[in-house]
Amino acid sequence: TEPASSSGLSAGTQSPRTHAAHADPLTRRQNGSDTRERPRACAEAPPAGFAPGARLAAAGFQTAQELLDTGPCGLSKEIGISREEALEALQVVRQECHGDAARPAGGSGATRKYTALELLEEEQSQGFIITFCSALDNILGGGVQLTKITEICGAPGVGKTQLCMQLAVDVQIPECFGGVAGEAVFIDTEGSFMVDRVVDIAAACVQHCHLIAEAQQEEDHQKALETFSLENILSHIYYFRCRDYTELLAQVYLLPEFLSEHSKVRLVVIDGIAFPFRHDFEDLSLRTRLLNGLAQQLIIIANDHRAAVVLTNQMTTRIGQSQSTLVPALGESWGHAATVRLILHWDNSQRLATLYKSPSQKESTIAYHITSHGFRDVQPPAVTHSTEGTELNPRKRPRAEEEKQQ
Amino acid sequence: MDWDQFDLNPKTIAALKKADIKSVKEILNLSGADLQRLMKLSSADIQCLLKTISHTLRRNSMLTALQLYQDKDHSTSQHQKLSLGCSVLDNLLKGGIPLVGITELAGESSAGKTQIGLQLCLCVQYPYKYGGLESGAVYICTEDVFPSKRLQQLIDQQHKLRADVPAEIIQKIRFGNSIFVEQAADLDTFQQCITKRLSLLLARGMARLVVIDSIAALFRCEFGPAESALKARYLQTFAAQLHSLSARFRTPIMCINQVTDAVSESEAAQCSCRIVGSRVTPALGITWSNQLLMRLMVSRTSLPGPSPGAASHGAGSMRTLSVVFAPHLPPSFCYYTVQLEGVKGIK
Numbered sequence: 001t002e003p004a005s006s007s008g009l010s011a012g013t014q015s016p017r018t019h020a021a022h023a024d025p026l027t028r029r030q031n032g033s034d035t036r037e038r039p040r041a042c043a044e045a046p047p048a049g050f051a052p053g054a055r056l057a058a059a060g061f062q063t064a065q066e067l068l069d070t071g072p073c074g075l076s077k078e079i080g081i082s083r084e085e086a087l088e089a090l091q092v093v094r095q096e097c098h099g100d101a102a103r104p105a106g107g108s109g110a111t112r113k114y115t116a117l118e119l120l121e122e123e124q125s126q127g128f129i130i131t132f133c134s135a136l137d138n139i140l141g142g143g144v145q146l147t148k149i150t151e152i153c154g155a156p157g158v159g160k161t162q163l164c165m166q167l168a169v170d171v172q173i174p175e176c177f178g179g180v181a182g183e184a185v186f187i188d189t190e191g192s193f194m195v196d197r198v199v200d201i202a203a204a205c206v207q208h209c210h211l212i213a214e215a216q217q218e219e220d221h222q223k224a225l226e227t228f229s230l231e232n233i234l235s236h237i238y239y240f241r242c243r244d245y246t247e248l249l250a251q252v253y254l255l256p257e258f259l260s261e262h263s264k265v266r267l268v269v270i271d272g273i274a275f276p277f278r279h280d281f282e283d284l285s286l287r288t289r290l291l292n293g294l295a296q297q298l299i300i301i302a303n304d305h306r307a308a309v310v311l312t313n314q315m316t317t318r319i320g321q322s323q324s325t326l327v328p329a330l331g332e333s334w335g336h337a338a339t340v341r342l343i344l345h346w347d348n349s350q351r352l353a354t355l356y357k358s359p360s361q362k363e364s365t366i367a368y369h370i371t372s373h374g375f376r377d378v379q380p381p382a383v384t385h386s387t388e389g390t391e392l393n394p395r396k397r398p399r400a401e402e403e404k405q406q
Numbered sequence: 407m408d409w410d411q412f413d414l415n416p417k418t419i420a421a422l423k424k425a426d427i428k429s430v431k432e433i434l435n436l437s438g439a440d441l442q443r444l445m446k447l448s449s450a451d452i453q454c455l456l457k458t459i460s461h462t463l464r465r466n467s468m469l470t471a472l473q474l475y476q477d478k479d480h481s482t483s484q485h486q487k488l489s490l491g492c493s494v495l496d497n498l499l500k501g502g503i504p505l506v507g508i509t510e511l512a513g514e515s516s517a518g519k520t521q522i523g524l525q526l527c528l529c530v531q532y533p534y535k536y537g538g539l540e541s542g543a544v545y546i547c548t549e550d551v552f553p554s555k556r557l558q559q560l561i562d563q564q565h566k567l568r569a570d571v572p573a574e575i576i577q578k579i580r581f582g583n584s585i586f587v588e589q590a591a592d593l594d595t596f597q598q599c600i601t602k603r604l605s606l607l608l609a610r611g612m613a614r615l616v617v618i619d620s621i622a623a624l625f626r627c628e629f630g631p632a633e634s635a636l637k638a639r640y641l642q643t644f645a646a647q648l649h650s651l652s653a654r655f656r657t658p659i660m661c662i663n664q665v666t667d668a669v670s671e672s673e674a675a676q677c678s679c680r681i682v683g684s685r686v687t688p689a690l691g692i693t694w695s696n697q698l699l700m701r702l703m704v705s706r707t708s709l710p711g712p713s714p715g716a717a718s719h720g721a722g723s724m725r726t727l728s729v730v731f732a733p734h735l736p737p738s739f740c741y742y743t744v745q746l747e748g749v750k751g752i753k
C-alpha cells in the first residue's frame with residue numbers, strides 16, 4: 001500500500017485500535033488501501049489522506065455541506081468514529097471548502113499585487129458616510145471614509161455619542177441621495193445610546209430626503225423613499241451592549257461572522273473604547289497588548305467587509321511643565337491605531353471639531369452645532385432648491401452626471 | 407469553570423484543564439500565540455475555541471434599535487424613567503432620571519441638592535404608573551448627618567406634592583421604612599458599603615435608587631495634589647463598581663457633587679456651565695465627568711423680590727435646575743422653588 005501523503009489529516013492519526021474496534025465489513029475488505037480512496041465529498045478533490053473517506057461514502061454522504069450540517073455528534077454516530085475524529089474530519093473539510101471558495105475571490109491568505117493606479121481608483125470609488133455637517137464633511141474629505149478607522153475624542157458632553165448616532169442613521173441613506181445604503185452595528189459600552197434621540201435624528205434625516213426628492217422630482221428618489229422610513233432605519237441599527245472589556249473582546253471576535261451574515265453593514269461604531277479599559281488594569285502592559293490586538297482585528301474587519309469603523313475615546317489630563325492639557329486617553333501607543341483622529345472641544349460656548357490626524361487631509365478646525373435634528377453646521381443651510389442637493393453630498397453629483405452621459 | 411458545558415472538542419477541554427485555565431476572562435486575556443504554547447494546540451483549534459466561548463458569552467445579545475424603541479422586552483426598556491415628583495421638572499428631563507447609569511447633581515451649597523435627593527427617595531416608592539419603581543432607596547451620607555426631620559416633613563406633606571396620586575395609595579406606602587441610610591465618611595467605609603451592603607439590598611430588590619450625598623466629600627480631603635493619579639484610580643474603580651451595580655439591577659445612581667471655582671476660561675468652558683451664569687465647575691475634574699451619563703446643575707438665582715434671603719424651607723427663593731449634558735436632552739434649564747412639601751418647578 002502506498003503511504004498516504006499528508007496535508008491535514010494523515011493516515012498516521014488513525015490508530016489501528018480504532019480501525020479494529022469500528023471495523024465493519026466494508027472497511028475490513030478495503031483495509032490498508034482505503035486511506036487512498038477518494039469519494040467525491042466536495043465538488044473539488046478532497047484533501048489527501050482523508051481517512052474516514054470511505055466510511056463517509058458508505059454512509060451516503062455526497063456533499064461537504066451535508067457533512068457540515070450533520071455536526072460532530074451526528075457524524076460520529078453515523079459512521080462509527082470517535083467524536084474527536086469526527087471534529088477533526090469536519091475541520092479538514094471546512095478548511096478545504098473555504099480554501100476552494102476563497103481562491104477565486106483572491107482570499108485573504110493569498111498575496112495579490114496592486115498598482116498604485118488601481119488603489120487610487122478603488123479609493124476614489126469608495127463611498128463616504130456623510131455627517132450632515134458640511135464643514136465637517138469637507139475637512140474629512142467627503143465624510144467618514146469606509147475601510148478606515150476613525151477615532152472621535154472629546155470631553156464629556158461635547159457630542160461624540162451624538163455624532164455616532166448621526167452616522168448610524170446616515171450610513172443608511174440611499175445611494176441616489178448620496179449615501180452608501182448600508183446598515184450599522186452599534187456597540188455600546190457606556191450605556192449612552194438613547195433610542196429616543198436616534199428616533200429624532202432619523203426622522204429629521206427622512207424629512208431632509210423627502211425635501212430633496214420633492215425639489216428634484218426624480219423616479220429613483222421616489223422609489224428609494226419607499227423603503228427609507230423611520231422603522232426601516234431603526235431596524236437596521238444592530239445594537240450590542242458590552243458591560244466590561246471581556247464582553248467587548250468576545251463581541252469583536254464574533255464581528256467578522258456577523259458581518260458576513262449581514263453583508264450590508266457599512267459602519268461599526270464602538271462607543272466608547274476607553275470606558276471598559278480605564279479601570280480594572282493593574283498591569284498596563286496587558287491593556288496595551290489587548291488594545292493593540294483589538295486595533296488589528298478592527299483593521300482587518302474594516303478592510304475585509306468594506307466598512308467604516310468609528311471609535312469614541314475619552315480625554316485625560318496630561319500634566320506638563322507649566323500647565324496641564326487635555327489629551328486623548330489610552331496612551332501614546334493607542335494613538336497609532338486609528339487612521340483618522342477627530343478631536344471635539346469647546347471654545348467658550350462654541351463646539352469645535354479639529355481634524356488632528358489624517359493621511360490625506362490637512363489639519364483644520366471647524367465649528368458645528370447639535371440641534372434637535374442632530375449634527376449640523378453652524379450657519380443654517382441655504383434653503384434654495386439648487387443648493388439642497390449639493391449640500392447633501394457635493395462629491396456625488398458629478399459622478400451621477402457622468403453616468404447619465406454614458 | 408466547568409469546561410464541559412461549552413461545545414468544545416474534547417481535546418481542547420483536556421488541554422484547558424491541563425493548562426489550568428480557570429475562566430473565560432483568562433482565555434481572552436492571553437494572546438493567540440500564548441494560548442497555542444500553553445495548550446499545545448494548532449492555531450485553527452485556538453480560533454475555534456475563541457469563537458465558541460465568545461458565542462457562549464454573547465449569546466442572544468443583539469437587539470435592533472427598532473426593538474429597543476418598541477419596548478418589546480421590559481428588562482431592556484429605555485422608556486421607563488424615575489420621575490422627580492413634579493411635572494415641570496419631569497418635562498425638562500423628558501420623563502425623569504434614566505434607570506441605568508450615573509446621574510450627577512452638582513451645585514453650590516444650599517442650592518437644594520439634598521432636597522432633590524430626598525424627594526427622589528420618596529418618589530421611587532410609588533407604583534410604576536406614577537413614575538416610581540415600587541421599591542426603596544439607599545441614601546449614603548458622606549459628610550452631614552442625615553436630615554431625618556426634613557424627611558419626616560416631606561413624608562407628611564406628600565399628599566400635597568403628589569396631587570396626581572390618589573390619597574389611598576399614598577397612605578398605603580410606608581415611606582420611612584424603605585429608605586436605608588448609610589454613613590460613609592471615608593473611602594474604606596464607602597468601599598465596604600458599595601461592595602457588601604449595596605449589592606445585598608439591590609439584589610434582594612429592596613432598593614432601586616442609590617443617592618450618594620456627596621461624592622466630592624470623600625475625595626477632596628484625602629488626596630494631596632501629588633496623589634492625583636491615585637485619586638483618579640480610586641474614582642475610576644468606584645465609578646466602575648457603581649456602573650456595574652446600576653446595569654445589573656437597573657437602578658439609577660444619583661451622585662450629589664460640590665462645585666469649585668473655575669480658574670481659567672477653558673475650564674469653565676469645558677463643563678459648559680455658562681448656562682448657570684457663574685464661574686463654577688463641578689468638583690473632581692474630568693476623570694469623574696467621564697463616568698457620567700447625565701449631569702445636572704442647580705444654583706440659586708438672585709432675583710429682586712420681597713424676601714430674597716428667605717430660609718430654604720420657607721417662602722421659596724428661586725433656583726435653577728439645568729441640564730449640562732445628557733445623551734438624550736438638549737442643554738436647557740428651568741426654575742424651581744423649595745417649598746414645605748418639596749421641590750416644585752415653576753413654569
